[in-house]
Amino acid sequence: xxxxxxxxxxxxxxPAWRLLNSPHAPLIASFLQRVxxxxxxxxxxxxxxxxxxxxxxxxxxxxxxxxxxPKRGLEYLNDWAGNDKAWLRKFYLAGSDEAQFDxxxxxxxxxxxxxxxxERSFVGTESRLLTLFxxxxxxxxxxxxxxxxxxxxxxxxxxxxxxxMMRIKSGDIPxxxxxxxxxxxxxxxxxARELLSDFREVEQNFRLLDRRVRERIALWDGAKxxxxxxxxxxSDAIADSDQGKSFRAFWDFLMSSRRQEELTxxxxxxxxxxxxxALKPEARTRRIHYDWLEAGEHTQRTVAQLSQxxxxxxxxxAWLENRRIMDILHGIESKSLALRQxxxxxxxxxxxxxxxxxxxxxxxPLHTPCLKSVIKQCAIEMGDESLDASVLYAHxxxxxxxxxxxxxxxxxxxxxxxxxxxxxxxxxxxxxxELIVYLQLASDAFSTVIDDAQRDCITWQxxxxxxxxxxxxxxxxxVIFVR
Numbered sequence: 001x002x003x004x005x006x007x008x009x010x011x012x013x014x015p016a017w018r019l020l021n022s023p024h025a026p027l028i029a030s031f032l033q034r035v036x037x038x039x040x041x042x043x044x045x046x047x048x049x050x051x052x053x054x055x056x057x058x059x060x061x062x063x064x065x066x067x068x069x070p071k072r073g074l075e076y077l078n079d080w081a082g083n084d085k086a087w088l089r090k091f092y093l094a095g096s097d098e099a100q101f102d103x104x105x106x107x108x109x110x111x112x113x114x115x116x117x118x119e120r121s122f123v124g125t126e127s128r129l130l131t132l133f134x135x136x137x138x139x140x141x142x143x144x145x146x147x148x149x150x151x152x153x154x155x156x157x158x159x160x161x162x163x164x165m166m167r168i169k170s171g172d173i174p175x176x177x178x179x180x181x182x183x184x185x186x187x188x189x190x191x192a193r194e195l196l197s198d199f200r201e202v203e204q205n206f207r208l209l210d211r212r213v214r215e216r217i218a219l220w221d222g223a224k225x226x227x228x229x230x231x232x233x234x235s236d237a238i239a240d241s242d243q244g245k246s247f248r249a250f251w252d253f254l255m256s257s258r259r260q261e262e263l264t265x266x267x268x269x270x271x272x273x274x275x276x277x278a279l280k281p282e283a284r285t286r287r288i289h290y291d292w293l294e295a296g297e298h299t300q301r302t303v304a305q306l307s308q309x310x311x312x313x314x315x316x317x318a319w320l321e322n323r324r325i326m327d328i329l330h331g332i333e334s335k336s337l338a339l340r341q342x343x344x345x346x347x348x349x350x351x352x353x354x355x356x357x358x359x360x361x362x363x364x365p366l367h368t369p370c371l372k373s374v375i376k377q378c379a380i381e382m383g384d385e386s387l388d389a390s391v392l393y394a395h396x397x398x399x400x401x402x403x404x405x406x407x408x409x410x411x412x413x414x415x416x417x418x419x420x421x422x423x424x425x426x427x428x429x430x431x432x433x434e435l436i437v438y439l440q441l442a443s444d445a446f447s448t449v450i451d452d453a454q455r456d457c458i459t460w461q462x463x464x465x466x467x468x469x470x471x472x473x474x475x476x477x478x479v480i481f482v483r
Contacts, residue, residue: 015086015106020114027069028080028087031056033111036103040196040284040291046090046099050074077101105201112197131187178275185276192288199295215337250296263289398430398437407438407446411483416449419479420456428460435460435474447482454478 011017019025035041035052044052053073061068069076081090087107091100144150167174176184253259267286270276284291406426410417419438428434435458442448456478464470 015104016110016113018085019087019107019110024069027056027060028107029111029114032087032103032107033115037108037111037197038282038284040294042295043093043100043102046074046077046101049101050077053077103200105197105204108197108200112194178278181273181275182279185270185279185281189281189285192285192292196291196295199292255293260289398434400437400441403434403437404441404445407441407481411481414483416480416482418456419481420458422481423458423460428458431460431462431472432474439479442479442481449480449482451478451480 011021019028022028031053035044035049050073053076057069057073057076071079077088078090079085081088081101086104089102089104091102092098093100141150141153144153267288271281271286406422407417410422410425419442422438423435454477455475458474458476459471461469462472
């Protein structure tokens with residue numbers, strides 16, 4: 001019964017209600033449904049999920065403005081996985097230091113309720129009524145202990161089957177009309193999706209049971225044998241509970257190869273019916289039973305964590321060798337469990353940086369003695385005023401970029417060109433220094449071929465000592481630039 005106090009508690013503490021009440025509920029529900037529920041993905045790495053959310057936020061900011069969602073994607077994910085929200089479950093896989101995210105059962109319930117608010121063009125009722133009748137018949141027949149009544153029921157079913165076979169032989173073949181086919185397919189699709197949603201809740205329930213077992217181990221002060229007996233009883237209680245029996249029966253049914261082949265055949269046949277094709281079902285409907293298997297495997301892994309915890313506890317050798325460490329961890333776990341409901345405010349614990357500053361001896365510089373310059377006491381002599389100082393300013397600067405441009409321009413006109421041809425088109429301005437730069441470019445920056453059998457003569461003009469123009473020559477093997 002939903003009284004005022006119950007609803008008030010749910011409104012304040014249930015994650016599904018908090019999600020619906022969040023100002024970012026449209027973003028959260030649409031994003032989580034798209035990345036988790038529709039493709040039936042159970043676990044996504046934090047890096048991949050943050051990248052998907054960044055793409056979603058970028059598109060929304062283009063529509064609503066930059067201030068609509070100011071934080072980064074990973075910050076939103078960590079916020080949604082916090083204890084005050086619990087819309088996502090953040091955890092680490094064994095042997096991995098990369099965070100993983102999974103959708104919480106409460107978020108899936110909230111999203112399913114939002115989906116149910118959409119208007120449906122077709123609401124089937126006949127298939128639901130038939131399902132209810134079939135369930136009542138199964139309960140009535142399965143709980144009957146009188147052999148005579150069970151035989152009478154089987155006889156009645158056989159008579160009905162014989163009568164139907166006679167009608168078919170006579171040509172009276174009853175078939176479902178389009179409306180009935182659509183009704184039953186929509187009912188199947190809804191139940192199949194609800195079954196996938198139930199897996200997360202079943203997995204969460206098993207995880208809570210595992211958590212209680214770990215808490216009992218952490219807080220146990222008595223004998224080890226007594227604790228082991230209690231844990232084994234708890235493990236048997238989990239397996240023999242209604243939820244455990246139902247899940248085991250479902251898993252055994254689905255793991256049958258004959259059942260899988262039958263489901264595949266039935267789905268292929270139904271999805272080819274014209275009324276079903278008109279409904280445009282999702283592509284994943286064809287492999288829905290494989291989605292059930294994948295979801296069931298996650299639940300099986302969660303149940304296996306109980307056995308893993310037992311094996312770790314039963315390791316006597318490790319227990320004896322690490323007794324002191326276990327006592328320290330016992331104190332830490334006890335204090336942590338005591339603080340779980342009332343977490344302290346602010347920084348209550350400091351952890352040293354998880355890295356050592358390593359400084360190798362050979363990395364230290366050796367001592368370098370200081371050398372003091374000795375200045376001799378001598379008189380400064382007068383310099384020669386007639387000395388020509390123009391040589392101090394006669395430095396030659398060769399523009400290497402311009403020479404490379406000359407080569408590229410020549411190669412645009414021909415597939416290959418010799419160095420002699422380039423100097424004819426662009427005469428040397430700085431003589432031998434410029435020629436050496438050309439040779440350096442031929443070696444480092446361009447594809448070249450050197451023909452030792454042919455020799456070229458490269459000439460340029462230069463000033464002599466008396467100021468007259470002189471022609472200078474250089475003989476060298478033919479250098480050919482290739483495009």
